Amino acid sequence: MNRSLQRHLNILDFALSSLWRRKGKNLALLAVYTLIIFIIASIVFFTQALKREADLVLQDAPDLVVQRMVAGRHDPIPVSYGTGIAAIRGVSEVTPRFWGYYYDPVTGANFTLVASDDQELKPEAISIGSGVARTSRISIGDFLPLKDIKGSPVLFSVQKIFPSSSELVAADLIQLRQEDFQRLFDFPAGRATDLAVSAGNPAELETIAAKIVHDFPDTRPILKSEMIRTYDSVFDWRSGMVLVVLAVAVLSFIIFAWDKATGLSAEEKKEIGILKSIGWETTDVLLLKSWEGIVISLSAFLFGVSLGYLHVFFFSASLFEHALKGWSVLYPEFKLTPVIDPYLICLLFLLSVGPYVAATVVPSWLAATVDPDAAMRS
Structure with a gap:
């Protein structure tokens, strides 16, 4: 040795x-x-x-999210803005999104409500995350009461519960039809929470964002990279x-x-x-x-x-x-x-x-x- x-x-x-x-x-x-x-x-x-x-x-988030700002606060954006944004060179698709938050006084939890385009979702029916089901102690076939903007309770039947594998993103999620979402929040017609923008070439996103601000001065574009940095x-x-x-x-x-x-x-x-x-x-x-x-x-x-x-x-x-x-x-x-x-x-x-x-x-x-x-x- x-x-x-x-x-x-x-x-x-x-x-x-x-x-x-x-x-x-x-x-x-x-x-x-x-x-x-x-x-x-x-x-x-x-x-x-x-x-x-x-x-x-x-990774599945839109390339660009466009919000409308009023007095420094996020405000519903006219859906018609999507037509002008879609005409910008490099933009491949513009999709209005309807979502918001709902405070449940019974459990003390905040739920995220999202309007879904799922055709299988019935009127006054919802799909919920595992966290919502666990917190509210409900299962498929039960009813979840949500109060509308006037304080009147609306009963929604639970049609689907998202699997536990998606709990990181869907724990507090409630999906419902767009017309139910608009009725629950008395959401103004012709308006959306924000606009999701997809671009053919990710390298053009900053240029597209600058053009959106130029054409629509009351908007705020948010890049996917900015979302990732915010989470980090x-x-x-x-x-x-x-x-x-x-x-x-x-x-x-x-x-x-x-x-x-x-x-x-x-x-x-x-x-x-x-x-x-x-x-x-x-x-x-x-x-x-x-x-x-x-x-x-x-x-x-x-x-x-x-x-x-x-x-x-x-x-x-x-x-x-x-x-x-x-x-x-x-x-x-x-x-x-x-x-x-x-x-x-x-x-x-x-x-x-x-x-x-x-x-x-x-x-x-x-x-x-x-x-x-x-x-x-x-």
């Missing part, structure tokens, strides 16, 4: 035995260290997985808020770890003095302490990341899913597809393992340069 490799293996074996002699303190440190990495890794995994789900959902920003903000809340715990751990790493005990100083007196060189002592730091920090990193992975992708991040999913009452239930960003994992590794190993080696180097007799008498 290579002599250098054998040297490292011998030092590693001694480092493990040295750590085990102080197992109480080291196991406590390892537990706290693992907990912090577990929390941070869980947040990273969950945020990245939600971003990926949002990207997949938005929202998830980044939510994960950042959770990390801020945990900042005190993280800071406490950093202080604890630094104190442990930099404040060598009398027993550890005596051990270094004995090793120096029996022929160990300073480089050997540094290797020993480096291996001790690597064993603790690398074990905590591997345990923390593995537990975070299991927590997010097998247990749906149950500890803080409500803080990151964003629904206040109606929470969707879905399994996330595992997503691992190598850059973020490497960054977490460098920020968790590197500083601790460095904080372990520096004070050990200072102790190793002291005369062995003085170290053993300290």
Whole structure:
């Protein structure tokens, strides 16, 4: 066996035995260290997985959404605008969309109502998401009462419940016929909530948006890329808020770890003095302490990341899913597809393992340069 490799293996074996002699303190440190990495890794995994789900959902979104703005607020847009927009070069299709929000005072949840062009949907019948069915405790054939704009209840029969596989996008969704939607909200005739625009060439979207604003100054075009950036920003903000809340715990751990790493005990100083007196060189002592730091920090990193992975992708991040999913009452239930960003994992590794190993080696180097007799008498 290579002599250098054998040297490292011998030092590693001694480092493990040295750590085990102080197992109480080291196991406590390892537990706290693992907990912090577990929390941070869980947040990273969950945020990245939600971003990926949002990207997949938005792949089916229209290339461009046109809204009408009145006094800085979103207002129903005349359907006739679609004719002028469709005449713009590069536009392949313009579709009016009818949708809105409905607050249910019984459950305290907000439902998203969308007018559907499904010909199989009967008058005063609705298709609902699994979240709506679960929150309202209804099933196919039951009735869901919704109040119209005048406060009069309208009974809608549940004709279909969307499968749980679509719960991320359809948890709070209620689909109904366009005439039922207009009657429920007393929606003005000849108006739509917004216009969905499709373009033949995605590279022309910004030019098309500029032409729409020029021809219809009271409109606001929203590109698909802007929607994706908005979702990314929202998830980044939510994960950042959770990390801020945990900042005190993280800071406490950093202080604890630094104190442990930099404040060598009398027993550890005596051990270094004995090793120096029996022929160990300073480089050997540094290797020993480096291996001790690597064993603790690398074990905590591997345990923390593995537990975070299991927590997010097998247990749906149950500890803080409500803080990151964003629904206040109606929470969707879905399994996330595992997503691992190598850059973020490497960054977490460098920020968790590197500083601790460095904080372990520096004070050990200072102790190793002291005369062995003085170290053993300290």
